[in-house]
Amino acid sequence: MRILSKFSNYRIWDMTKTKRVLSGIQPSATPTLGNYLGALKFWVEDQDEADCYYLIVDLHAITVDQSPEVLKEHTLNLAALLLAIGIDTKRSTLFIQSQVPEHAQLGWLMESTVTFGELSRMTQFKEKGKGSNTTRASLFTYPALMAADILLYQTTHVPVGEDQKQHLELARDLALRFNNRYGDTFKVPEPEIPKVGARIMDLQDPLRKMSKSSKAASGNIYLTDTADSVSRKIKRAVTDAENKVYFDPGNPQKAGVNNLLTIFGALTGDDPRDIAERYSGYGALKDDLANALVDTLNPIRSRIVELRSDDTSLIALLREGSAKAQAIASKTLRNAKEAMGLIS
Numbered sequence: 001m002r003i004l005s006k007f008s009n010y011r012i013w014d015m016t017k018t019k020r021v022l023s024g025i026q027p028s029a030t031p032t033l034g035n036y037l038g039a040l041k042f043w044v045e046d047q048d049e050a051d052c053y054y055l056i057v058d059l060h061a062i063t064v065d066q067s068p069e070v071l072k073e074h075t076l077n078l079a080a081l082l083l084a085i086g087i088d089t090k091r092s093t094l095f096i097q098s099q100v101p102e103h104a105q106l107g108w109l110m111e112s113t114v115t116f117g118e119l120s121r122m123t124q125f126k127e128k129g130k131g132s133n134t135t136r137a138s139l140f141t142y143p144a145l146m147a148a149d150i151l152l153y154q155t156t157h158v159p160v161g162e163d164q165k166q167h168l169e170l171a172r173d174l175a176l177r178f179n180n181r182y183g184d185t186f187k188v189p190e191p192e193i194p195k196v197g198a199r200i201m202d203l204q205d206p207l208r209k210m211s212k213s214s215k216a217a218s219g220n221i222y223l224t225d226t227a228d229s230v231s232r233k234i235k236r237a238v239t240d241a242e243n244k245v246y247f248d249p250g251n252p253q254k255a256g257v258n259n260l261l262t263i264f265g266a267l268t269g270d271d272p273r274d275i276a277e278r279y280s281g282y283g284a285l286k287d288d289l290a291n292a293l294v295d296t297l298n299p300i301r302s303r304i305v306e307l308r309s310d311d312t313s314l315i316a317l318l319r320e321g322s323a324k325a326q327a328i329a330s331k332t333l334r335n336a337k338e339a340m341g342l343i344s
Contacts, residue, residue: 018156019049019050019051019156019157020050020051020052020053020153020154020155020156020157021046021050021051021052021053021155021156021157021158021159021192022052022053022054022055022149022150022153022155022158022189023043023052023053023054023055023158023159024054024055024056024057024060024097024149025054025055025056025057025078025082026056026057026058026060026061027056027057027058027061027071027074027075027077027078028061028074028212028213029074029212029213030074030077030078030081030212030222030223030224031078031081031212031222031223032200032210032211032212032220032221032222032223033200033210033220033221033222033223033263033293033297034199034200034201034209034210034211034220035212035223036085036223037198037200037263037266037267038198038199038200040082040085041085041086042159043082043085043087044085044086044087046159047087047088047091047092048091050157051092052091052092052093053092053093053095053153053155053325054082054087054092054093054094054095055094055095055096055097055149055325056075056078056079056082056094056095056096056097057097057149058071058075058096058097058098059097059098059103059104059142059145060097060142060145060146061074062138063136063138063139063142064128064136064139075096076308076311076314076315077224077304077308079094079096079307079314079318080303080304080307080308080314081223081224081300081304082094083303083307083317084299084300084301084303084304084307085223085300089317089320089321093321093324093325094317094318094321095318095321095322095324095325096318096321096322097149099318099319099322100152100322100325100326100329102152102326102329102330102332102333103145103148103149103152103329104145105333106148106151106152106329106332106333106336107141107144107145107147107148109148109336109337109340110144110145110147110148110151110174111141111144112340113144113174113177113178114143114144114147114170114174118170118173119140119141119143119144122143122166122167122170123166125139125140125143143167143170144174146167146170146171147167147170147171147174147175150168150171150189151171151174151175151186151187151189151332152328152329152332152333153325153328153329153332154186154187154328154332155187155189156187156189156190157189157190157191157192158171158189158190158191158192159192159193160191160192160193165191168189168191171189172188172189175187175188175189176188178336178339182336182339182340183339185332185335185336185339186332186336198262198263198265198266199262200259200262200263200266201255201259201262202214202216202219202220203218203219203220203221203233203234203236203237203238203256203259204216204218204219204236204237204238205219205238206238206255206256206258206259207252207255218233218236219233220233221233221234221293221297223297223300223301223304224300224301224304225297225301226301227294227297227298230290230293230294230297231290231294234260234286234289234290234293235286235287235290237256237259237260237286238255238256239256239257239260239282240253240254240256240257242254243281243282245257245261245276245279245280245281245282245285246273246276247261247272247273247275247276257282257285258272260285260286260289261273261275261276261285263289263293264285264288264289264292267292267293267296268292
């Protein structure tokens with residue numbers, strides 16, 4: 001109880017909200033417009049509906065080689081970006097995973113609960129690491145850490161896309177197995193179909209999704225891009241030789257124009273078909289879209305610059321979030337250790 005009393009001034013549970021939601025993001029690169037319109041803007045909206053825990057999963061990032069300087073810079077940039085888009089530390093808990101040591105400790109308990117066979121079947125390890133002698137062991141075991149991330153906060157719901165369904169299923173299995181073997185310790189989280197925003201495609205290869213891991217920066221719009229960079233990328237975006245503006249999502253020949261109209265619709269809330277009717281050629285469409293993007297991204301970029309101008313305050317804010325998170329995590333870990341017979 002001594003640990004909890006240390007944080008007695010922090011919000012432990014918002015009693016007006018019936019759901020506790022957890023989402024995480026790796027500090028691997030600058031998020032793109034696709035990340036924002038497809039997912040991150042809904043993190044902001046979820047704060048009104050649930051008790052939200054948002055963590056920057058830097059421990060997951062080091063399952064592959066990272067430059068220490070780059071990792072630190074990406075972590076602080078990502079924290080500033082999340083605050084800039086509207087994550088409110090008075091309504092949700094934003095923190096860095098490695099600043100709450102209970103993640104690694106419960107991760108070990110989960111490694112002692114999961115089987116080698118279960119980890120061997122995880123798709124991401126099969127794709128990224130199997131067969132290589134230089135693969136880090138943490139890439140194999142990190143699904144156990146991901147389960148710990150979720151279970152530490154007695155999470156009730158996890159928004160999960162197709163690429164993460166297997167990880168949540170493992171977390172549910174481990175919670176049930178632990179509870180059956182050692183007694184009721186963890187809430188079994190429910191999957192929640194995430195709100196799906198626009199699917200934004202690469203500006204230079206509109207048949208491929210815009211991704212922050214892409215090596216071709218010209219196809220991505222990053223949330224930190226300058227107005228000049230945004231305008232230049234939109235003007236150079238791939239279209240077609242037809243020079244007729246209409247929305248035809250089933251036609252790969254119109255993939256470039258469809259993508260531009262989709263972005264415009266996601267920004268304004270208008271139907272892409274209605275937007276298409278306003279234009280007779282691609283030049284005017286690109287000009288207006290570039291202006292709309294600049295209007296959306298400039299305030300975000302300015303806020304990021306402001307937050308990064310004082311890293312001491314930014315780090316202090318993240319540490320406060322970590323302390324709030326630890327108030328929950330420490331209790332869960334203590335209960336799990338005692339359930340297994342470990343002296344806490």
